[in-house]
Amino acid sequence: MSESEKPKGHTLSKDKVLTNGGNNVSSNPSDEMTEKFDLATVYVSDAQYNRNIFFDTSPQAVRLYLLYNHWFMQTLVYAFIIVNLALALFEDPAVVPLPIWATSTIEIICLSAFSVRMVHYAKVIPKDKFWKDPKNICIIVVVTLSFIDLTIYGALKSTGYFAIRWSRVLRPLLLVNVTEGRQLRRAFRSIRNALPQISYVFLLFMFSVLVFSLVALKLFGKRGLLTIDGSPYFTDYLDIVFDLYVLVTTANTCYAYASVIFVFFTIFFILYIIINTYTFMSFFLAVVYSNYKKHLKEEVRQLVKARRFKMCRAFSLLHEARGEGGEPVVTQTKWNHLVKLVKPNINIAHRELLWSVLDDQNKGHIGKFAFVQLADLLSIQVITVKSQPHPIQICFPSMYNSPVSRFIRYVVHQRMFVYVYDLIILVNAVFIGLDEENPVVSNAEWGFLALYMLEIILKLYATEPRAFFARHHFWNWFDTIIIVSALFGTIINSALKHSGGYTSRQILDIIFILRVLRLIRLVDSIKRFRAIINILIKIGPTILTFGQLIVVVYYIFAMVGMELFKGKVQFFEPNSTSPDQEYCGNPLLKGTTFAKLNYCKNNFNNVVSSFIVLLELTVVNQCGFTAVTHISARIFFVLFHIVVVIIIINIFVAFILEAFLVEYTIDKSDLQTSLEKKIEELELNVQQDGVDTGLVDAMESNDNELGPSEAGKQKPSLMFKIASRRSRTVDGLLQRMFETDIRPEDFVEEEEPENINFSNPVFDSV
């Protein structure tokens, strides 16, 4: 580092950041340099979004790779997957029957799209890597099998033979193996990792159920117990095993054991419930939780390692040797250019801020260690708060600064203002509950709407509109959208009513839902609740991953279930006169509780019904349908219970447990703090008026608190604030979970040559 560099570094002071200076990027690098920058950009953004694809580094491949990762291509792939999955709605047994040629054509289009995507992928990555990756092979196999099945099915159907579309079971695998399904694959991996442990506990649990069944058979079998249906109890061993298994799911529909009570029986059941229902079920959770924790740590460690490695690659493309010792460094010029390429819409002040965090000694260049942090820094959302004069102040300065206007602005920024509106919402909630036919109630609605509109207008008057509608002010957007929509809805509805006396049910429903959503605002005013809501919001994206997981499992079970059980249970309209109505069209169900309670809609006759039955099985364990086709239905039920309830639900609970405990203990990541420290150092932070943040930092929702500090004192015209959005992505949350553990050793390892194979098959494939 030469001494002459120092002054340049010194320009990175507060003044420079504020005056939008430092835009000293060399504008025309050579072609070779452009390619290098392109490649570095790809590495950095791969690191930022945790993509782990080992692509060719030739300029064409890089361009193809950029195209491959384009959001439009990714959306298209998901659209095709959804269409492909949705075909089940139209295929036999269909909700909306379509001719075979139509569904087949759509499926062929989808499969072709997947094939094209595969070819594209093959062009991007080296051939040997392509064929080593199990997920590519899986996609190719699924697509091929689907084509074969389609051909066979078409041929058999056209010649009038019986045929099964067995390849439909494979469709969800595409969702798992597509390049973008990282989260889903990770979820499946954690299931796979927990499996050995779960299976030991499960075997012991089954042993316990078998022993209890044996005892039940021997002790109660000969006492002539009868069920409500009049059939004998406890006489068949397998029946008992199944009944006791069902008891574990805490369902009582199948097993009204309480109707026969004697001491032995009661003791038996209490023991059974304590051991199997509570202890073993907790064991499952404990095993899943401990495995989840263990393997997640390892996965995140690998993720961070891969990310560092990619950053090192980018560094090695851009670095140059410098002064004493020849330590490789990246200059600010190059760095600025890179950041511009990675994040085109970043503003200069933000970029300068990041640089000043990395180059904390104002050297004008940064080493490898600092460079590597770029990906982490970029994923921290920094909000630039520009302090601009209010438009009204510009147009009518005297009016805006008049005592009345000042008083209004003062009032709006008061805590009391929020409380008054909370009270209004509360009153509104009561009015919502009242009968809307009453003219007082329906007229009051206009009053509420007016009050809410007034609130928004007042806030807009008191706060600069661009600041009010800044991207991170979630609740401002929320309020405005809801109120404006409700206003339009109400006006349209009233217009319709006045013109023709006609009221659209749909519009009313939508207006009503908008009104109810408004109530949520109330919760956010209470600090304690806000903390919990914040956790809920942060868990949100992960719930989506679990949603995909559930869809994959449900789809497979629905496909199998439809082939096995379609038509076994039929639903008759309540006013039907068919004699079959009494037992859902299946003589086996005659006299069962299932038929008595008229659960005939719980069937596998189409994909929607199937999903609903599976949902019920998950939540309330409606196992009545197992009476239909004895043994296969029971196996189906038990398998489903094991997969969904014992494994997936427990993993979900484990995730929430861990997320909650993390929120409870860790507050902010180290890096976020270093960035914040810099902001504070430069006195550019937005002050918060003593909001203590409870469980989690309530930064996202402190728009109410923003005002007073603005009104209170003279501040720089540009300020920064860190949105805690970073942890909103699943990866971010996971990384936060284990950040303290993974920091030290990663920097030791990253220089080692073994890290070259970062597209580790264990890591990026199912």
Place this chain on the structure above:
Amino acid sequence: MSESEKPKGHTLSKDKVLTNGGNNVSSNPSDEMTEKFDLATVYVSDAQYNRNIFFDTSPQAVRLYLLYNHWFMQTLVYAFIIVNLALALFEDPAVVPLPIWATSTIEIICLSAFSVRMVHYAKVIPKDKFWKDPKNICIIVVVTLSFIDLTIYGALKSTGYFAIRWSRVLRPLLLVNVTEGRQLRRAFRSIRNALPQISYVFLLFMFSVLVFSLVALKLFGKRGLLTIDGSPYFTDYLDIVFDLYVLVTTANTCYAYASVIFVFFTIFFILYIIINTYTFMSFFLAVVYSNYKKHLKEEVRQLVKARRFKMCRAFSLLHEARGEGGEPVVTQTKWNHLVKLVKPNINIAHRELLWSVLDDQNKGHIGKFAFVQLADLLSIQVITVKSQPHPIQICFPSMYNSPVSRFIRYVVHQRMFVYVYDLIILVNAVFIGLDEENPVVSNAEWGFLALYMLEIILKLYATEPRAFFARHHFWNWFDTIIIVSALFGTIINSALKHSGGYTSRQILDIIFILRVLRLIRLVDSIKRFRAIINILIKIGPTILTFGQLIVVVYYIFAMVGMELFKGKVQFFEPNSTSPDQEYCGNPLLKGTTFAKLNYCKNNFNNVVSSFIVLLELTVVNQCGFTAVTHISARIFFVLFHIVVVIIIINIFVAFILEAFLVEYTIDKSDLQTSLEKKIEELELNVQQDGVDTGLVDAMESNDNELGPSEAGKQKPSLMFKIASRRSRTVDGLLQRMFETDIRPEDFVEEEEPENINFSNPVFDSV
């Protein structure tokens, strides 16, 4: 420390331990010394059993205190509590009606016993301490109120008025506030500590339920939905709130929502289930778990502190200044005397071993730091394995050492021998499942019994009988008792059958259960299962604490429930001709699913039925009875669900989670290791032939492995083994959970004077 002491210390070598030496206790200390020793003994045993009673230190008080803590007195107190609680069986509404004078007399006896116990306690501890302790006041209030209630009730009944025994609700409080109920109080404390956090989540959860109910009311209320019973759906707001609340309990009996399906409805329910059933219920678990973890740590820290403090007290009674620096120490003589007093049945070798662990430099005396560890060391169960020749070897040495005999012993100690018997058990399991009327099956039973007897005899032949029946060889005892009992049972049964053709059902049942219990042995042979079984066994005692907790809560709810709902639902014998049978004697139930499914036995007509209903509410959420007396029953149900399912079950799950994770990560406590190290150093440990212990140390069950090493090589005649029983007590397990965290700072704090008030009210009272 003078140099002349050293040789004495040196005698504590391996040789001395082996030759039963070191019995050099001064036999006649002065009277004052005796009192000091008595007091020190009390301190040490208080520390060992974690008793935190601030007793008077006068000799009489100490004697009274010893009596107060006598096991017989404690058992007596629990007997009286059980009798007092069991009175509910005989009081109106009774299972077995007894006249009022009889139940009253018994209750008066019980209450008197509690009063006597209180007076005894008041004599032991200083007056001001007595009146400051909330649990004493609670007992006095409960006893007084019970007397008052009894008088009023008796008076009202004898004059023919209506009266309620309201004080019965208070009875379980005695169980909580009795001196010995430490674990139970701790459980209640962890509930109380988690309450604020739980209540925030609960309020938010209720808000969510209320909003969803509002949506349901408005969106579905006017669509004219009907339930199966034909009553309208979704028309009353409070009904909807209750129905949706019940949905969270995953019960579907009350809410057959699936019978009406349309898109809006499905989306609504999926959203509701995801948010309320899964997310919020997981939140409850997360909150309970994190609070449980946090507070437990604090409690255990205080426990350890109090224990150390008591040991310091004992030390200050016995110490004497020594040589250079005047550092206070306790001599081996005094220490030996103390240990003898604390644990009269400790053998000399074991005592010497403990001393050599504490005095690792062979000084002949120990300082405060080492002395304090005595309580911990005493709670580690060390098993002294004496290697004695087999009795047969003494009587018939030539026969016992003959090649055939050697071969038999070799075979018995082989792994194969265990596998063969596992196979026999497996075959036996199949035979148990078969019809026992079949003569082949019943004769085979004799064969199996003979085989099992042969196993025991062979093992007794191969292993020294006293070693075989050592206290820690759980499975040997288990086998022998089960086989011998089964043998006797089968003989008696067969004798009865032959003599009069009469077969006792009871005897057959008992024999059968014995046979099934034998199957458990099979699980223990598989290493993976053994680890899980060990966790189960360790959790056992805590399940007892939770059992008490459940009894307290159930009892209170049962008492309230009986007063509110007795007689509302009646059960009629199946062949009854009463027209009320159809609707359980309550017109409100006419046509409900509850009555249709004949759940009439689920009532609050006596204490046994009440407990069963509450059990069902806990496990399967049989809420049908809420239809009976509308609003109070619903409040009762919701309260019960909050207390039992949301709080207690979650605390139970949290405990199991934590226990499992602890077993998973920590292997043995530091102290245990230091003791083991000493044993190993002295080469006195029992070798284990390469059994790796999986999840937990499987020491308890390695009796099979004991043999080969004995046969293999020459060994000392006395060996030690550490039983991992220590963690079997709840306190031990808890301490192990946090041992790594609490060690360092406790030694810093223990010298401070503030620790004097160790009978901290926060710590030892509810």
